[in-house]
Amino acid sequence: MRDELRDNIREVCEQKIQQKGENVGLSFYAFFKNKNDHPELLMEAARWWIETHQLDHFEKAVKIKSMVESGV
Template structure:
């Protein structure tokens, strides 16, 4: 996954954790606006989320952040 998307995911996870605590869950849709204005990026994150890591629809933001920071 491109670094720009990795940076976006970490920033959004940090924001959600700060607002709602370490137990907050996210889906890969949390990293995009409600518009379909970035279909390639959405599919890139979806592939990482679903195919590569086989994550459930909602996952703890802390876990997602740790995976991204580990370069996985």
């Protein structure tokens, strides 16, 4: 996963956790604006989320943050 995406995921997870607490769930769409302005990056996130790790549609932000920080 490219650093740009990894950094964005980490930032969004931290933001959501601070706003809504440790139990907040999110999908990979949370890392993108409502516009499809970077389809290649969106597909990279989708592949990581769905194909590589077979995650559910919604996962806990703390889990995703931990995965990204550990380099998974």
